[in-house]
Amino acid sequence: MKIALVGSPNCGKTTLFNLLTGSKYETVNYPGATVEYARANLRLPSGDLAECMDTPGLPSLQALSADEQVTLNALYNTETRPDLVVAVADSTQLSRHLYLVRQLQEVGYNTLLILTMADQLKSSGHSLDVDLLQDHLGLPVLLIDPRKSSCKDAVLDLMALCLGGQNTETLVNPRAHIAAHTESQIEEHFREIDRILADVLTQHEEKKEQWPWDQVLLHPVWGIVVFLLMMTGLYSAIFWLAAPLTDAVDGTFAWLMSLMDQYLPHSWISALLSEGVVGGLGAMAVFIPQIVILFVILGILEESGYLARGAALIDRPLAAIGLNGRAFVPLLSGHACAIPAMMAARTIPGRFERLLTMGIIPLMTCSARIPVFFLLVSFLTPADSAWIGGLAMTGIYLLGIIMGAVVATLIHRFSGSKRSDSFVLELPALRMPLAKVLLVSTWHKTKSYIQKATGTIVIISVVLWALVNFGPHSFENGVYQKPEIEESFAAGMGRVLEPVVEPMGLDWRGGVALISGFAAREVFVSSMALVYRVDEAEDDDARTQKLMDTMRTAVHADGSLIFKPSTCLGLILFYMIALQCFPTVATARAESGSWKFALGQLFALTGLAWLLSVALVQGLRILGL
Amino acid sequence: MRLSELKKGQKSRVCSIQAEWDQKRRLLELGFVQGSRVEFLGRAPLCGPLIVRCRGTKIALRPSDAECIAMGEMES
Numbered sequence: 142m143k144i145a146l147v148g149s150p151n152c153g154k155t156t157l158f159n160l161l162t163g164s165k166y167e168t169v170n171y172p173g174a175t176v177e178y179a180r181a182n183l184r185l186p187s188g189d190l191a192e193c194m195d196t197p198g199l200p201s202l203q204a205l206s207a208d209e210q211v212t213l214n215a216l217y218n219t220e221t222r223p224d225l226v227v228a229v230a231d232s233t234q235l236s237r238h239l240y241l242v243r244q245l246q247e248v249g250y251n252t253l254l255i256l257t258m259a260d261q262l263k264s265s266g267h268s269l270d271v272d273l274l275q276d277h278l279g280l281p282v283l284l285i286d287p288r289k290s291s292c293k294d295a296v297l298d299l300m301a302l303c304l305g306g307q308n309t310e311t312l313v314n315p316r317a318h319i320a321a322h323t324e325s326q327i328e329e330h331f332r333e334i335d336r337i338l339a340d341v342l343t344q345h346e347e348k349k350e351q352w353p354w355d356q357v358l359l360h361p362v363w364g365i366v367v368f369l370l371m372m373t374g375l376y377s378a379i380f381w382l383a384a385p386l387t388d389a390v391d392g393t394f395a396w397l398m399s400l401m402d403q404y405l406p407h408s409w410i411s412a413l414l415s416e417g418v419v420g421g422l423g424a425m426a427v428f429i430p431q432i433v434i435l436f437v438i439l440g441i442l443e444e445s446g447y448l449a450r451g452a453a454l455i456d457r458p459l460a461a462i463g464l465n466g467r468a469f470v471p472l473l474s475g476h477a478c479a480i481p482a483m484m485a486a487r488t489i490p491g492r493f494e495r496l497l498t499m500g501i502i503p504l505m506t507c508s509a510r511i512p513v514f515f516l517l518v519s520f521l522t523p524a525d526s527a528w529i530g531g532l533a534m535t536g537i538y539l540l541g542i543i544m545g546a547v548v549a550t551l552i553h554r555f556s557g558s559k560r561s562d563s564f565v566l567e568l569p570a571l572r573m574p575l576a577k578v579l580l581v582s583t584w585h586k587t588k589s590y591i592q593k594a595t596g597t598i599v600i601i602s603v604v605l606w607a608l609v610n611f612g613p614h615s616f617e618n619g620v621y622q623k624p625e626i627e628e629s630f631a632a633g634m635g636r637v638l639e640p641v642v643e644p645m646g647l648d649w650r651g652g653v654a655l656i657s658g659f660a661a662r663e664v665f666v667s668s669m670a671l672v673y674r675v676d677e678a679e680d681d682d683a684r685t686q687k688l689m690d691t692m693r694t695a696v697h698a699d700g701s702l703i704f705k706p707s708t709c710l711g712l713i714l715f716y717m718i719a720l721q722c723f724p725t726v727a728t729a730r731a732e733s734g735s736w737k738f739a740l741g742q743l744f745a746l747t748g749l750a751w752l753l754s755v756a757l758v759q760g761l762r763i764l765g766l
Numbered sequence: 767m768r769l770s771e772l773k774k775g776q777k778s779r780v781c782s783i784q785a786e787w788d789q790k791r792r793l794l795e796l797g798f799v800q801g802s803r804v805e806f807l808g809r810a811p812l813c814g815p816l817i818v819r820c821r822g823t824k825i826a827l828r829p830s831d832a833e834c835i836a837m838g839e840m841e842s
Contacts, residue, residue, distance in 0.1 A: 201795040236821040453826035457814040568824040
């Protein structure tokens with residue numbers, strides 16, 4: 142038996158779902174789609190198991206955004222159609238939330254209604270006659286506070302009772318029926334809701350709104366100050382708070398690899414396992430601390446209701462580049478990692494705006510680029526004045542945002558695509574987030590990110606390992622012999638690519654490092670160490686120092702220095718723009734449902750990066766740098 | 767009179783919406799139906815969206831959206 146929780150955005154549905162399932166649920170994809178929903182098995186009082194699914198918030202049964210569309214498919218299709226719809230509505234928002242409930246009844250679902258926020262209804266000075274509302278609507282109604290675990294049994298009892306009912310399948314095509322609603326039908330629904338509420342809702346006393354936080358959060362000056370403080374806090378947390386954790390993860394994987402080297406028999410297979418598989422997993426795992434912190438903070442901002450205010454605040458600047466306030470969260474997340482950022486773009490209603498947002502997400506400086514920029518910036522700036530390096534890093538971040546803005550503006554100006562410039566967003570009441578709900582949802586989001594990314598990253602890491610560790614002559618006498626780097630397949634590819642990277646000031650070795658960066662951008666640094674034959678060092682700092690010393694003396698075949706300032710600046714520019722990350726391409730394909738978009742984005746951004754980088758390097762060379 | 771012409775603190779009721787059907791339907795389903803009481807609360811910073819209260823909820827909407835909504839007599 143299937144039960145679906147359905148409700149308007151911000152109705153308290155997720156809190157209820159967590160209460161019912163004891164926060165034990167799994168996130169799964171809708172059939173044939175990448176949109177996820179949460180699913181759990183519920184034990185009913187009768188002892189029966191029922192499959193319960195949570196759905197994204199729906200303002201109405203007429204879909205606007207991609208995730209709403211997929212949710213509706215699951216509700217309408219006969220195979221996935223729920224046997225019971227648990228409609229959820231905020232009891233302080235009945236005059237709007239009952240609209241969806243009436244649509245659900247109209248389609249003929251076997252429905253029961255759970256009203257949330259009983260505490261807030263009471264403190265707002267209202268009382269609700271639940272029995273009378275039940276009579277008016279003709280369906281079972283329960284008023285609860287889902288933040289209190291005591292109400293769980295009452296909900297389960299009612300659900301068990303209602304599962305006996307049937308969907309009334311009178312409509313041949315419910316989707317078309319809802320889509321055909323006219324203005325007067327919608328207005329009639331709202332008039333009917335007003336009539337019912339006049340009957341069941343009584344106001345005892347006029348209560349003032351709680352402290353008017355919005356006077357500050359949306360104040361012309363203080364609003365911006367708070368916004369900037371929040372963003373600074375978010376970035377600081379992602380970088381400073383995550384740093385020790387990232388180091389710990391890095392250390393753990395290095396230790397694992399050294400253990401494997403020590404105890405596994407020496408052969409290419411164990412090297413493949415240790416360097417290729419475990420190394421590849423480690424390359425992904427180092428980002429987990431940052432991603433967890435990002436999910437926690439975004440969760441706090443979302444649950445508290447601030448995120449919607451932030452989106453309203455940033456809407457005007459984003460409108461100037463063809464986007465709207467809803468692109469705020471995806472673009473913000475892009476500074477940690479493009480993969481969860483692209484997933485966050487699902488809530489943007491218009492397809493053009495959604496793709497445009499996804500298109501510029503890779504231009505935001507993601508955390509995988511930090512090791513690369515760190516290496517190049519430290520190489521370029523004198524060691525005794527660290528502030529120049531800090532300034533340069535800030536500049537790189539700002540430049541990434543500016544470039545995203547320029548690209549978005551150009552695309553939306555020249556695409557001629559018909560867009561609506563509409564932006565309407567509900568600002569939910571501000572409230573304290575629940576720690577448990579927050580942690581559970583962070584856990585699930587992180588798990589789903591790891592599941593999505595692991596396969597691709599391990600495969601690419603193994604392939605790249607093989608390219609470096611095998612060559613045309615490695616099995617000549619029937620025994621594996623590790624080739625010198627010059628004789629590996631990777632070097633062969635590097636030489637083929639040499640004409641492409643040569644204008645960027647690099648030789649074939651730089652080409653190899655750039656290719657390997659496609660597994661994950663930060664692999665560039667370890668590949669550089671490999672192709673420039675930097676000896677093993679005890680820790681990261683010593684390795685970076687050794688690599689920089691090697692880079693200072695590395696020369697082209699004609700004896701000229703490779704890493705001149707022009708080459709390094711060109712590399713920085715290339716890394717800012719190029720879509721050098723296969724996991725992101727895979728995500729773009731899955732989210733857009735289009736290879737054309739994903740590959741177009743890959744070639745457009747990487748091509749643009751190459752052109753601009755070559756122009757910069759050649760220009761600087763004329764200036765003698 | 768349009769919703770976009772209301773001043774801070776002013777209240778009025780929705781008369782009608784003049785927009786393409788998709789946009790109109792979205793506004794209707796958010797509760798901007800004939801007779802709904804709307805209070806203008808202010809404007810988001812940086813000349814951003816208008817903040818109004820409609821049917822008990824705060825809603826941010828662009829001036830271009832607010833222009834589509836025709837309002838009735840001002841209430842005190």
